[in-house]
Amino acid sequence: MNDDLPDLAARIDRTNELLTRMLAEVAKTPSTHAIFVDAGYLYAAAGRLVAGTEDRRAFDLDAEGLIEALIDRARSIFADSRLLRVYWYDGARRRIHTSEQQSIAELPDVKVRLGNLNANNQQKGVDSLIRTDLESLARHRAISDAALLGGDEDLVSAVEAAQGYGARVHLWGIEASEGRNQAEPLLWEVDSQRTLDLDFFKPYVSRRTAAAYETTGANRPTREAVRFVGAQIAAKWLAARGREALAELLPGHPYLPGSVDQDLLVEAEGILQYSLRGQADLRRALRDGFWEHVQTQY
Numbered sequence: 001m002n003d004d005l006p007d008l009a010a011r012i013d014r015t016n017e018l019l020t021r022m023l024a025e026v027a028k029t030p031s032t033h034a035i036f037v038d039a040g041y042l043y044a045a046a047g048r049l050v051a052g053t054e055d056r057r058a059f060d061l062d063a064e065g066l067i068e069a070l071i072d073r074a075r076s077i078f079a080d081s082r083l084l085r086v087y088w089y090d091g092a093r094r095r096i097h098t099s100e101q102q103s104i105a106e107l108p109d110v111k112v113r114l115g116n117l118n119a120n121n122q123q124k125g126v127d128s129l130i131r132t133d134l135e136s137l138a139r140h141r142a143i144s145d146a147a148l149l150g151g152d153e154d155l156v157s158a159v160e161a162a163q164g165y166g167a168r169v170h171l172w173g174i175e176a177s178e179g180r181n182q183a184e185p186l187l188w189e190v191d192s193q194r195t196l197d198l199d200f201f202k203p204y205v206s207r208r209t210a211a212a213y214e215t216t217g218a219n220r221p222t223r224e225a226v227r228f229v230g231a232q233i234a235a236k237w238l239a240a241r242g243r244e245a246l247a248e249l250l251p252g253h254p255y256l257p258g259s260v261d262q263d264l265l266v267e268a269e270g271i272l273q274y275s276l277r278g279q280a281d282l283r284r285a286l287r288d289g290f291w292e293h294v295q296t297q298y
Contacts, residue, residue, distance in 0.1 A: 033147060034084040037070070051207045059207050065261060065265060067107060069262075074147050089129055091125075097112070135158070144166075146162055175198055226268065230287060233264055249294060250294075253291065264287070
């Protein structure tokens, strides 16, 4: 039996070496986060906060700009993590995308999931979709952290399912003008809580009667024209801030910090005299032009 000891020791050493290598590889693997947005909660809470109404027909939501801002916020919170994608949950008649939902679905790194709308325009099946995705991604170790923007008590089971597989769930809420717009049981279950305030949503929500530019009757600019305007604004931005400001932008490519992205949109609309809200292809052309100029400077 003593003759077997050297062989056993060698096998133990090989096993320990293998475990050490595996742990080293795990340590090098970046953590991953995803953002889960309950659009019903978002429209109701942000509409009430900024426009004073929950009626979607009464205000415009710049979903593309807001999604960029959410990605930027997540990047600052999960500094050593990479984004998997943004999941956008909404309701639609017979689960057929509206034009707005289709535009959102075409955005990079965004996945739209649709539940049904009943006769009273209430979402049905959205909570179960969130639970399915949260649980599946956590079970397969696709995410380590989940930022959940929602407030329904029915989401508690989704949180518990994800946590059961080791994922951390961070609840994001929208400032309420009075009272609370998130269920207490949901607040109790999550790993952390954050509230996005009025200033965060102001650039992306506006009453329809206060639109700065009307697209009706206006000549729609070409993508190349918008791309050129993006490059113009980038040149002005760099001239005002200097090349050292590039360090703030480059790590986030292809995304821009929320404040920069909103300034870019507003200035471009002023130059073009045309609203780019809801114009996903033109918004991408604008950013492409901005980035193309920026990347020539380093």
